[in-house]
Amino acid sequence: MGSVVIPLKKGAKAVDIVKSLMSSRAEVVASKSVGGVLYMALRMEPGRRVVGAVALIRRFPAAGEVEVKVMGEEENPFYYDCPSEVLGVLGPSDDARALAWRARCAERNFKKASPLMPNDKIELSGRRYVVLGKAGGRYGYLIRAEDGKLFRLPLNRRADCNIVA
Numbered sequence: 001m002g003s004v005v006i007p008l009k010k011g012a013k014a015v016d017i018v019k020s021l022m023s024s025r026a027e028v029v030a031s032k033s034v035g036g037v038l039y040m041a042l043r044m045e046p047g048r049r050v051v052g053a054v055a056l057i058r059r060f061p062a063a064g065e066v067e068v069k070v071m072g073e074e075e076n077p078f079y080y081d082c083p084s085e086v087l088g089v090l091g092p093s094d095d096a097r098a099l100a101w102r103a104r105c106a107e108r109n110f111k112k113a114s115p116l117m118p119n120d121k122i123e124l125s126g127r128r129y130v131v132l133g134k135a136g137g138r139y140g141y142l143i144r145a146e147d148g149k150l151f152r153l154p155l156n157r158r159a160d161c162n163i164v165a
Contacts, residue, residue: 002069003068007066008065014033017068025045052072052082054079076098087105116141122143124162129146132144138155140154140156141155
């Protein structure tokens with residue numbers, strides 16, 4: 001798929017540039033720019049499922065233009081840094097390439113997540129916990145909820161946590 005060059009509006013955010021190219025019925029449910037690549041969760045029509053998309057945006061300020069290339073997840077784009085807050089809102093898919101792209105992004109998120117340390121305070125699914133330490137081997141971390149209950153946090157859920165102050 002090719003790219004399109006359009007006039008650059010001063011101060012325009014990446015997501016606004018892409019929105020200007022989309023159908024008026026399309027909705028950006030979530031988006032985040034990582035390393036110059038815009039990752040989006042899109043609902044192309046009201047009531048339809050949410051799909052993933054990647055937008056490459058190159059600005060040419062001297063010429064007053066911007067080049068935009070948008071790829072859907074079903075194209076299995078070679079950009080795998082989609083953050084979990086965008087991946088988390090995508091709807092179900094039966095497309096093998098879209099599922100492979102999602103899995104690759106989730107794997108990279110998991111590998112990028114820094115290890116938790118004892119006494120770290122984390123937030124997971126809206127609840128706060130304190131990390132007590134490693135649970136041993138592949139079992140992840142032992143965490144304590146604010147009400148004192150103990151839980152194991154599997155390693156594959158580490159990327160879903162936010163460390164809080």
